[in-house]
Amino acid sequence: MDTNMRGKVVVVTGATGGIGKEIARGVARLGGDVVVAARNHARGEAVRAELAAEDAGGEISTLPLDVSDLSSVRTFAAGINGRYQKLDVLVNNAGAWFTERRESPDGFELTFATNVLGPHLLTELLLDRLRAAPQGRVVNLISTITGKYDPTDLQYTRRKYSGYDAYAQSKQALTMLTVGLARRMSHSTVTANAAEPGFVRTGFNSNARGMQAAMIKMFSRMMAVTPAKGADCPLWAATAPELNGVTGKRLGDRKEKPLLFGDPEAIAELERICVELERAAA
Numbered sequence: 001m002d003t004n005m006r007g008k009v010v011v012v013t014g015a016t017g018g019i020g021k022e023i024a025r026g027v028a029r030l031g032g033d034v035v036v037a038a039r040n041h042a043r044g045e046a047v048r049a050e051l052a053a054e055d056a057g058g059e060i061s062t063l064p065l066d067v068s069d070l071s072s073v074r075t076f077a078a079g080i081n082g083r084y085q086k087l088d089v090l091v092n093n094a095g096a097w098f099t100e101r102r103e104s105p106d107g108f109e110l111t112f113a114t115n116v117l118g119p120h121l122l123t124e125l126l127l128d129r130l131r132a133a134p135q136g137r138v139v140n141l142i143s144t145i146t147g148k149y150d151p152t153d154l155q156y157t158r159r160k161y162s163g164y165d166a167y168a169q170s171k172q173a174l175t176m177l178t179v180g181l182a183r184r185m186s187h188s189t190v191t192a193n194a195a196e197p198g199f200v201r202t203g204f205n206s207n208a209r210g211m212q213a214a215m216i217k218m219f220s221r222m223m224a225v226t227p228a229k230g231a232d233c234p235l236w237a238a239t240a241p242e243l244n245g246v247t248g249k250r251l252g253d254r255k256e257k258p259l260l261f262g263d264p265e266a267i268a269e270l271e272r273i274c275v276e277l278e279r280a281a282a
Contacts, residue, residue, distance in 0.1 A: 003239045005032030006057060008133075009084050010238065012036065013067055013122070014094025016043035019141070019197050022231035023091055023238065024051060024060075030239060031057045037065040037076060037094070067094045067118030068104040070281045077125035087129035089137045089238045092119035092174075097167035101156055106281040109155035111163070115170035116154075120177055120274045127190070135244050136190040138181060139237045141197060142250070146172040146260065151269055172261050173270055175250065179259070180267040182248030191247035195237040197230035198252070 010027045014020040015036040024034045028051045036051075038044025044062035052060045065076040080087060095115045104113035123138055130136030148165040149172045152158075156166055174194070181192040236254050237243060250257045261267075 003030050003241060005030035005088075005239055008032045008088035009086065010034050010089040010091065011080060011087060011126070012091045012093055013065060013119070014039075016040060016047050018227045019230045019234065020091075020093040021047055022227045023093060023235050025054075026231060026235040027089075027239065028054065028056045028058055028060060032088075032239075033059040034061070035080065036060065036062040037067075038062050039064070039066045039094075065094075065122075066105075067092075067122065068096075068110055068114040070104075070106050070113075070117065070121055070278060073118050073122050074125065074282075077122060080126060081129055084129060086132040087126055087136065088133045089139065090123060090126055090130065091234060091238055092123065092138070092140045093234065094118070095141065095170075097163050097170075099163045101161040101163075101166075108277065108281075109157075109166065111166040111170050112155055112173075115167070116173045116177070117274055117277060119174060120271075121278050123181065127185075130190045131188055134189065136188075137238060137243075138178070138190065138192040139234055140174050140178045140192070140194050141234055142175050142178070142194040143167075143171040144196060144198075146175065149173065149261075151266065151273065154273065176261045176267045176270050177274070179248050179262050180271050183264075183267075186247070191243070191245065193237050193243070193247060193249045193251055195234040196250070196252035196257070197232075197234055198225055 005027055010032050012020050012024045015024040016038045024036055027034050036044050036047050041064055048060050048062045063076055063079050066072040097111055102110040104110050108117060119140060145168045148169045178192050178194040233252055233254055237251050250259045
């Protein structure tokens, strides 16, 4: 890419490894100022030092963030809002899946908290800074693994828990939130798109156990692409000038793909559920 990101501020969540780290690296190489959002402080500092050593011209900083913990999300957003007058790009990359049902610090099912509630709240808290940018962008990382969506049981309190299904549901929900945000921001300069990285060889599977996890690990060795390759489409979505004004799209392999899960009523219901849960945890 020959895009010039100098003077632009980009937040990348889950940027201490895998796809997120490569997105952060790509933005830094284009001259942008990168905020490495890191759950682990030491790893965040290590990535900051590594990217700063490449000396691409932009400022590299790190702030603590655990997207599964809504208190951490609020603290992180307050830090961004206090430090920057504008935010050009928010890349919601952090995600996870778990074999057993776990709960977040707020008592929510952990996959839903990490992949849906955290990104939703963070985006809402940073909207003023995104609006202040000439072309604010939100890029949500989704997956080809989608489905099993049940708005009456988003946290698997009634259904038998399946980590794989909970992950698929969370990525459908994140796609729906992306479309909803794009519609709500249609009269502003803020755009929102969902980007698929593909099947990528990362440490994403480290929290999972059992047969499904073993199968994913085996196929990862044979078929998965590198994190740098996986970062290509999300990085393009975050920086490409030709995407100025493009919003509400599902992107993969640097092209638009058929949009799924765009029902307005279902999206409005999900947004309402997210807001209610976030308020309950405040």
